[in-house]
Amino acid sequence: MKRLFNYVHYTGQVGAMVLLEFKAKRLSPKLKMLGERIAMQAVAVEVNSKRKLLESEYIYDDELTVKEMLDVCEVKLVDFKVMDRRSK
DSSP states (O other): OEEEEEEEOTTSSEEEEEEEEESSSSOOHHHHHHHHHHHHHHHHTTOOSHHHHHHSBOTTOTTSBHHHHHHHTTEEEEEEEEEEOSOO
16 A cells, blocks of 8 residues: 655645555554654655665664664655755
8 A cells, every 4th residue: 555644844834745655454543653754754854865865864763764664664665755945
């Protein structure tokens, strides 16, 4: 099953969408929270490639990378997009 998750920062100026693929047949609350956290992670670490996002330290467990956390949960990051309207 594939599912799209999003996160929008409270300022409304930056947000992200992530597409995750699950082995699970239905979306549990824990998998939903993981999807939302990975979308927030994409905004927080300001990466622009899938590889860099997967290699980044998972912000909710500094002993794991994002890839390691996804592997534990049997989830695959299919794609992601960060939208940023802040002036640079």
